Amino acid sequence: xASIFYLxxxxxxxxxxxxxxxxxxxxxxxxxxSLYQYISVIENTVTKERYIRNQKRxxxxxxxxxxxxxxxxxxxxxxxxxxxAFLNGEPKDVLFVGLGAGVMPRYFTGRYSDAVIDIAExxxxxxxxxxxxxxxxxxxxxxxxxEDGRLFVKRTRKKYDWxxxxxxxxxxxxxxxxxxxxxxxxxxxxxxxxxxxxxITAPFRNKFFDSMVMTYKKAFPHxxxxxxxxxxxxxxxxxxxSKIRDKDSVEARARKxxxxxxxxxxxxxxxxxxxxxxxxxxxxxxxxTDDFAPVxxxxxxxxxxx
Amino acid sequence: MIKFVVFICGAIVMSFEILGSRVxxxxxxxxxxxxxxxxxxxxxxxSAGYYxxxxxxxxxxxxxxxxxxxxxxxxxxLTFPLYSTPISDWIFMKDLGVRxxxxxASSVLFLIPSFFLGIVSPYTAKLMICSLHTSGKTIGTLYAxxxxxxxxxxxxxxxxxxxxxxxxxxxxxxxxxxxxxxxxLYFMNLSCRTDQTSPAGMMSDTK
Numbered sequence: 192x193a194s195i196f197y198l199x200x201x202x203x204x205x206x207x208x209x210x211x212x213x214x215x216x217x218x219x220x221x222x223x224x225s226l227y228q229y230i231s232v233i234e235n236t237v238t239k240e241r242y243i244r245n246q247k248r249x250x251x252x253x254x255x256x257x258x259x260x261x262x263x264x265x266x267x268x269x270x271x272x273x274x275x276a277f278l279n280g281e282p283k284d285v286l287f288v289g290l291g292a293g294v295m296p297r298y299f300t301g302r303y304s305d306a307v308i309d310i311a312e313x314x315x316x317x318x319x320x321x322x323x324x325x326x327x328x329x330x331x332x333x334x335x336x337x338e339d340g341r342l343f344v345k346r347t348r349k350k351y352d353w354x355x356x357x358x359x360x361x362x363x364x365x366x367x368x369x370x371x372x373x374x375x376x377x378x379x380x381x382x383x384x385x386x387x388x389x390x391i392t393a394p395f396r397n398k399f400f401d402s403m404v405m406t407y408k409k410a411f412p413h414x415x416x417x418x419x420x421x422x423x424x425x426x427x428x429x430x431x432x433s434k435i436r437d438k439d440s441v442e443a444r445a446r447k448x449x450x451x452x453x454x455x456x457x458x459x460x461x462x463x464x465x466x467x468x469x470x471x472x473x474x475x476x477x478x479x480t481d482d483f484a485p486v487x488x489x490x491x492x493x494x495x496x497x
Numbered sequence: 498m499i500k501f502v503v504f505i506c507g508a509i510v511m512s513f514e515i516l517g518s519r520v521x522x523x524x525x526x527x528x529x530x531x532x533x534x535x536x537x538x539x540x541x542x543x544s545a546g547y548y549x550x551x552x553x554x555x556x557x558x559x560x561x562x563x564x565x566x567x568x569x570x571x572x573x574x575l576t577f578p579l580y581s582t583p584i585s586d587w588i589f590m591k592d593l594g595v596r597x598x599x600x601x602a603s604s605v606l607f608l609i610p611s612f613f614l615g616i617v618s619p620y621t622a623k624l625m626i627c628s629l630h631t632s633g634k635t636i637g638t639l640y641a642x643x644x645x646x647x648x649x650x651x652x653x654x655x656x657x658x659x660x661x662x663x664x665x666x667x668x669x670x671x672x673x674x675x676x677x678x679x680x681x682l683y684f685m686n687l688s689c690r691t692d693q694t695s696p697a698g699m700m701s702d703t704k
Contacts, residue, residue, distance in 0.1 A: 226528075226529050227529075313526070313528060338526075338595070339525075339526025339527065339528050340526075341522070341523065341526055342524075342525070342526045342595075345524070345589070346592070365522075365527050366519070366522065367522035367523055367526065367527060370523070372523060373523075480663070481519075481522070481523045481664075482663035482664050482665050482666075483662070483663040483664070485659060485660035485661075488660040
């Protein structure tokens with residue numbers, strides 16, 4: 192009995208509040224158990240990177256170079272911008288579902304300063320962290336709505352040119368932001384030529400990925416996938432009426448906006464990763480609906496396609 | 498049989514609560530306000546059920562009446578998909594704010610079923626006590642069974658059921674289970690008289 196007590200005391204001493212061990216080069220700047228997740232802000236003093244992390248080592252919600260905060264540190268934040276090549280003009284109305292470190296909206300306004308941006312973020316602590324550690328600032332053109340993303344989409348009367356779905360809770364997307372009903376609601380908030388881009392993480396090809404592919408396919412007439420090379424992310428780009436949608440015209444458009452938007456990332460290279468959704472379709476996958484969406488289970492199950 | 502009913506009702510309460518979070522999410526999100534509303538409404542329903550169930554149990558309790566108590570939420574579950582979406586949509590349209598909307602929706606959708614399921618505990622306790630005379634042991638056993646049922650209901654729903662079937666199908670299944678349980682209760686004829694002609698709570702007249 193006593194030995195069990197000492198063992199648990201030892202465990203507690205070895206594992207303090209943070210859910211993981213820091214590398215020697217890493218410095219903990221902030222940590223908090225918010226209403227929705229564990230948030231920590233970590234700075235790597237050697238690589239001069241600063242990022243937000245949840246429990247697990249690999250779960251990063253966005254980050255910056257300390258010495259160059261306007262550059263995009265992570266591939267998945269860079270890759271998402273390839274979706275701008277599906278638009279035939281400059282996006283004027285933009286919606287982000289999920290703020291993270293606020294890196295993507297900040298990078299975006301640096302290039303398209305006239306755009307009006309709405310950001311739906313459920314976690315007020317995340318907003319505070321983005322402001323304090325990641326140079327995120329609201330202004331009259333860029334507003335954060337502290338609200339569940341689904342509710343914002345359902346309530347807003349506005350239509351958008353570009354909608355970015357990147358809401359995560361720890362390592363998963365909350366189920367009600369994955370379903371066919373939700374995607375249809377998103378589609379209804381899209382202008383005629385509008386584009387939806389979603390960040391889907393899949394550390395290995397799992398059933399969740401399969402189901403997301405089939406659910407997007409069901410919701411949108413045109414849907415393309417870009418695969419991360421350095422990361423476990425897939426970028427889904429879906430449109431309803433966009434004229435620019437085959438690989439050649441997307442690449443051509445990427446070449447055009449690259450200098451126009453003064454992008455310091457290689458949009459053309461990203462565009463060359465264009466893969467039609469058929470590459471990843473697997474008919475056996477179930478479409479996720481409000482009635483049936485076992486997101487957490489599917490994430491840990493191997494894809495049936497293999 | 499009575500013990501089995503108590504166990505299943507305990508399981509269904511918690512299973513329904515887990516499913517409730519899925520029912521609310523499309524219209525009200527999954528914020529803390531939703532979880533707070535959901536849990537408090539279930540507890541409110543249960544406590545009201547315990548209170549009134551205790552009083553009801555003092556008036557000639559019988560297995561036939563217990564049958565009706567279980568059939569009521571059973572029918573609500575069986576028809577749940579018919580009214581849950583219109584009600585949720587309507588409350589969503591009313592937009593009473595991030596706190597009041599999920600609280601109202603939870604109350605309308607979950608209060609009455611959890612109230613009926615709350616009645617089951619004190620009612621079955623009385624029904625068994627007046628036939629068995631070992632009140633302490635009986636109440637203890639029923640509490641344990643009910644809570645053990647809740648554990649099983651929570652685990653099976655969140656671990657397995659939700660991953661193999663749709664929310665609406667599961668709720669209908671619960672309704673069918675309740676109605677199926679009610680049938681043998683109707684024919685059981687377990688009852689006890691609590692009027693002046695016999696000493697309160699001491700008589701059993703099972704036929």
